[in-house]
Amino acid sequence: MNREKIKKAKRIVIKIGTSSLILPNGHLNLKNIDDLAFTLSSLQHEGYEMILVTSGAVGVGLNVLEMVKRPTDMAQQQALAAVGQVELMSLYNQLFSRYQQKVSQLLLTRDVVDFPESRKNATNAINALLSLDIIPIINENDAVSVEEMAHRTKFGDNDKLGALVTVLTDADLLIMLSDIEGLYDKNPNIFDDAKLIENVTEITETIMKTAGGAGSRFGTGGMTSKLEAAKIIFDADKQMVLTNGARIREIRDVIDGKKRGTYFEKSENKKRIL
């Protein structure tokens, strides 16, 4: 499948997972964070409209408070996220400003996307920031969004948030950065002979069955949540590339339509039928 459509993308959402921001020993992955700031800033300077959906509040919070394990208590996790989010944004602010790029922070809850009025307000804010040439950096508002029955405030995970932001902002492309090359035909953590899938045109039962859980102690959703996000992307007729966050400067290759990671794009035939 050729990737011509990617080359036309102008507004691009990048979702980066905790596993690309935190090293296995719990320290911040400064190289990746710096590469991210450099790459997004230079693309923005060239005229692309970049939006960053970042995870890492809880992971960075653990680092700041020198804790090894994520606490099980919900309020403790919320507190950790509140601490980590400040540190994460402070770091982004420093590094992006080194590349002459202004950034901003938006912390969203699920109800913002569900209620038409607040959805419109969030979209307007993001559009206004982009028109001012400021990169919006978005995370879930983990300090206040917890699982509730009547009033839905939680997205579930940031893969879904990344997909919803892509739809909300009518972006042309979602690039999802993880700690792995892309989607494999089986969990590569378990099977040595797992093979990379280059293109996915539909989320079938067989594709869902390839997915296993998170690869690091910091990641949350694993591959299943990335495929759930891909469903949102397909339903909205958007495109997504899942690729390795270890080589962030390759984002440029992805945008140039080169074969990197796994490309999720509904086949033309399918689009005609629907």
Ligand SMILES: Nc1ncnc2c1ncn2[C@@H]1O[C@H](COP(=O)(O)OP(=O)(O)O)[C@@H](O)[C@H]1O
């Ligand atoms: N079929 C699969 N293809 C690729 N990765 C898979 C698959 N099944 C399970 N995984 C695991 O999913 C992990 C990525 O998810 P996760 O740890 O949640 O990362 P992130 O923090 O980037 O969101 C990979 O490191 C890998 O171990």
Ligand SMILES: N[C@@H](CCC(=O)OP(=O)(O)O)C(=O)O
């Ligand atoms: N909002 C959470 C991210 C949760 C999440 O989905 O993490 P990840 O699987 O690393 O993308 C945080 O900032 O810690």
